[in-house]
Amino acid sequence: MATVETVNGPVDVEELGRTLIHEHFRTTDEAARFQFPHLYDDAAEWDAAITDANAVKGHGIQTVVEPSAMFLQRDAAFSKRVADESGLNVVLATGIYTYDHLPQVLLNRDEDQLAEIFVHDIEQGIQSTDIKAAFVKCAADEPGVTPNVEKVHRAAARASQQTGRPIMAHSHPKSETGLRQMEVFAEEGVDPSKVQVAHTGDTDDLDYIERLLDTGCWIGMDRYGLDVFLPTEQRQATVLALLEKGHADRMFLSQDWCSTLDWFTPEMEEQLKPQMAPNWSMTFLFEQVIPELKERGMTDEQLDQMMVENPKAWLA
Ligand SMILES: [Zn+2]
Numbered sequence: 001m002a003t004v005e006t007v008n009g010p011v012d013v014e015e016l017g018r019t020l021i022h023e024h025f026r027t028t029d030e031a032a033r034f035q036f037p038h039l040y041d042d043a044a045e046w047d048a049a050i051t052d053a054n055a056v057k058g059h060g061i062q063t064v065v066e067p068s069a070m071f072l073q074r075d076a077a078f079s080k081r082v083a084d085e086s087g088l089n090v091v092l093a094t095g096i097y098t099y100d101h102l103p104q105v106l107l108n109r110d111e112d113q114l115a116e117i118f119v120h121d122i123e124q125g126i127q128s129t130d131i132k133a134a135f136v137k138c139a140a141d142e143p144g145v146t147p148n149v150e151k152v153h154r155a156a157a158r159a160s161q162q163t164g165r166p167i168m169a170h171s172h173p174k175s176e177t178g179l180r181q182m183e184v185f186a187e188e189g190v191d192p193s194k195v196q197v198a199h200t201g202d203t204d205d206l207d208y209i210e211r212l213l214d215t216g217c218w219i220g221m222d223r224y225g226l227d228v229f230l231p232t233e234q235r236q237a238t239v240l241a242l243l244e245k246g247h248a249d250r251m252f253l254s255q256d257w258c259s260t261l262d263w264f265t266p267e268m269e270e271q272l273k274p275q276m277a278p279n280w281s282m283t284f285l286f287e288q289v290i291p292e293l294k295e296r297g298m299t300d301e302q303l304d305q306m307m308v309e310n311p312k313a314w315l316a
Contacts, residue, residue, distance in 0.1 A: 017062030192216030225280030
């Protein structure tokens with residue numbers, strides 16, 4: 001029986017059910033939070049997280065994969081509280097979310113030493129808890145696969161090789177980082193079917209997406225509502241085109257929603273959200289995206305493939 005590590009221990013893959021593959025119950029800066037806690041409102045953050053958890057549960061979601069890593073304020077105790085109070089399964093990662101910067105503590109460690117850190121979280125537990133990471137997260141964005149980013153990717157690959165756990169790689173499709181990321185994993189001998197290239201849905205360039213799929217990876221159509229990267233209509237047209245080409249068995253649908261995000265002051269958020277992401281939420285998929293995809297030809301079987309079968313296969 002295959003199992004997946006959740007914040008409440010291993011769960012039989014058959015019990016994961018409908019899964020959101022990429023959402024965050026809280027995204028804040030770890031250093032700012034530690035140094036300037038007066039900028040943060042714990043009670044409001046908790047309310048936002050539990051409201052979203054209960055809302056997606058109301059839409060039939062049983063599992064949320066929360067790919068927060070270092071620099072995204074991964075917090076195993078907070079995520080466990082969300083799971084305990086909502087009844088959701090929550091699946092956590094180990095890894096580092098950086099587009100280039102690494103602190104000295106990581107600059108002065110090599111790929112194998114970073115891999116050892118990730119393996120610790122997978123085998124021993126996260127942040128001195130017995131909550132284990134189910135997968136490894138890494139990222140490449142606009143700066144590309146810089147030497148630091150490459151080091152983190154190679155470390156993620158080695159941790160995956162040692163433990164058999166899958167990898168989620170945040171990507172920047174506009175500069176086609178996914179292809180280079182998959183090359184690094186291939187050089188490390190990673191089975192491409194263990195890798196999910198997140199945020200592939202930020203482009204409607206089918207040629208790039210199909211070249212990426214040719215490497216054998218999974219792709220995240222996982223930022224629905226983030227119009228600033230690609231408007232919903234183009235995301236929908238891209239997913240429908242890929243479904244027509246028979247790629248339902250390689251795609252995930254999600255929103256990369258953050259119940260709390262500290263990037264902007266409240267005033268900026270009020271001004272920017274209507275321009276950048278007016279519909280973005282943890283329930284946008286259920287309120288608009290999925291009903292519309294169904295109207296335009298997506299079958300229930302394709303939906304189950306993307307939201308039940310694919311998460312199961314990638315995580316297990
Ligand atoms: Zn994310």
